[in-house]
Amino acid sequence: MSTVNELYQDVSGKQKNEYRDYMRIIDRMDWHSYDYTTWPCADLSFQDLEEGKNYDLWPFKPNLNEPHWVDLNNQIKSGIRRYGFVNKLKMPEQVLELSHEDATEILNDIKNLKNSDLSEFKDQIHEYGFSDENHFLWGIAILDSAEEKAYDAADDFLKEQKAKLDAQMDAHIEAAEAGGLLDPIKGIDMKTWAAANAKIAGGMDLDEVLKVVGTEKPIWDEVSAEWTARMSQDTTFAISKVYGDAFVNSNIGKFADAGNSQNVGSTASNNDIYEDFELYVKVMCHQNMGAAQGKDAASILQQYGLTVTDWSTVGMHWVTKMATDTRMALKMGELMEKYNAEFASAKVGDDIDF
Structure with missing residues (x-):
């Protein structure tokens, strides 16, 4: 039988013909008698090793469903799992x-x-x-x-499905563009129309919006009716997708540099709500309970430094994340239960500690 010293040879960097004899030793080894605890450099002291360092000195590893010191020192360098791995602990x-x-x-x-x-x-x-x-x-x-x-x-599966749906929607949008369904109407393209509607929803005066677009009210009404008709007839929802993207990201095109009243008082661009998922759910619950009590949703959003348009953007931000994050979707249910109870026990219009 081969000895440990014969088996433990560092042949890294050598050509295959230089360690042919060593491969014969490896092939003759009875791996069923292999015990990782007896191998050189097997650190069995359970100490935490340096995570960024490579402790694998042996170029070969037996193909067994047993722990190996190579695995131990390269994959489980610290913590309780290292302790359990070395001691071959089993679940009761x-x-x-x-x-x-x-x-x-x-x-x-x-x-x-x-x-x-x-x-x-x-x-x-x-x-x-x-x-x-x-x-x-x-x-x-x-x-x-x-x-x-x-x-x-689960997240990998969701990401795979989302990628397929995104590719399918991109194909629908390309077909809509090729078929003329996204051609401008009286000089107003879909993205401009969507951005303009977002500004109006956010509180920007219609006359100011029309001035930025460069049109008049009669033409605006005609364009709006035509774009609405196109969307309602589009069974692929390609036009709706282009509209939605432009609506939630409305600082585009003619509105990219428009210093309009929609942004006045809004702190959404710097608000923690884009980083704090719990805050997002809290605001959502606040609005839901407020609506049940007859409160105005826009006034509730103002308490958080947000406009209606800001909220659309925030919502799209988190919905996109939840679409591929199972943990976040589950956490949302727990947070909704917490904040629905909190707002149900108090008048939503009261001062809230943010």
Whole structure:
């Protein structure tokens, strides 16, 4: 049988013909007797290793479903998962019998009860088949990791589907352009018309909008009627997509540099609402509860430094993110429950602590 010293040879950088004899040794090795704990450089002290450093010194790795020190030192350099990997910890049968959701919830509930350590909950830990606190914490980490992988897989699927839908819509838009459905009407293209409507919705005076567009009210009414008719007849929704994109990003074309009243008092461009998902849900719940109590949605938005047009842009921002983020979609339900209860217990028009 080959010895460890024979097997552990660093042939990195050499040509294949230079280590042909070494490959014969590897081929003759009985890998079923392989024990990663006996190999050179196998760090079994459970210390945290430097994450950015490569500890793989051996160019070959056995093809077994067993832990390898190469895996350990390159993939799990620190933390409780490293400890569990080295000790070949297994998930207790009591936990495996539970659904993943139930197991995660129960074990996290125990973990969240702790103060300085989990020793006071050792009976509960043993009840679920864990030998000690480290075994328990390893189990939590493994469940969390499995949950993260499931979310990542779901997000990857959503991204793939969104990419397909986006490509399909792009094709519809190209066809609409080729067919003349997006040709300007009396000199006013779809994007200008959409941006103008966004400014009007945001409070900009119609006369000022018409001045920026360079048209008069009778022509504007005729153009609006024609664009509306085209959208209603478009079964591919290509025109609606172009309209929606321009509406939520209305500082384009003739409105790119228009210093209009729509932006006065709006702090949306610097508002935390574009970074703070919880704040977005809070504002949404505030509006919903306000509507139920007969409050004006625009006045509620003003309390957050937002206009109606700002809110359309903010909404598109977060809807786009949620379309490919399963965690965010689930979190939204929890936050809505929290803030609906908060605003239901108080008059929405009252002063709110932001």
